[in-house]
Amino acid sequence: MVGEDVFQQGLVRLSTELSERLETGITLEFIKGLLTNLRCICGTTIDQDSIEYRKLDSLADSVKRYEENQELYTLKNELNQLVSYLDGRNEQISQVWNETKQLNSQKDHVQYMLEEINKRLGGQSREHEVKELSQERKHIVTNNVKIDYEKKNNKDEQEEYLEKIKKVLDRIKGTRKNEWVT
Incomplete structure (x- = not known):
């Protein structure tokens, strides 16, 4: 990507030079x-001093170039x-660049958090803080287990209530049918 501008300028210059010299596909040997x-291309005989001869000679120079x-x-x-290949890659390179920037940002954040933890652990009351952090961790793990247990119980209760509601609705439908029949 660094030399892309120089590359593009060179390609434009080459295209311009070649387009200025746009030549035919007839071989020099044939002319x-x-x-x-x-003889003319059509088969007519020509003189060496004629316009046709000069035009064929000019065509020979053009084909030679x-x-x-x-x-x-x-x-x-x-x-x-x-160039076509590189154009397709520019978008991919840009996307990878953005992802790299995000990862670097995340790395910096994690590094900061690690430094903060190290500061907390590195103080005079290091042992005391380690115990506090360990207790805090145990408390969080215990709460997570309780929450999972309560979530499961709530789901079970919800299923029981849904089953009860279904039975009540079935009874109501049965009662209505009986009222209509009688």
């Missing part, structure tokens, strides 16, 4: 044969493919 035989730059055209196509 030289026409000039040697004094094209053939000399064939590697540049290949390079240009490969660079264009590379």
Whole structure:
């Protein structure tokens, strides 16, 4: 990504130079044969001093430049493919960069918390604080177990109540049917 601007400038310069020299796909050998035989592409005989001859000679120069730059055209196509690939990667790189920043932020926070705990543990009453923290931890674990137990009991009670409600509703429906029948 660091050299992307330089790369893009080079690619633009190469594309501009090649487009200014846009040549045909006729081979130089074919055109030289026409000039040697004094024949036009259509098969008509031409003179060496004619306009047609000069135009074929100009075409030969153009094809010669094209053939000399064939590697540049290949390079240009490969660079264009590379640019397409890199364009797709920019978004991925940006996403990874953001994730890395978040992870660094989280790491800094954890580091801060660790330093705070170390400060608390490193004081003169270190042993006393360790005991307090241990008791606090036990208390929290005990509360979590109680909460899980109560949650399970509540769920069981809820199921029992739902079953009772269903039975009452069934009785009500049965009673209504009996009232309608009689």
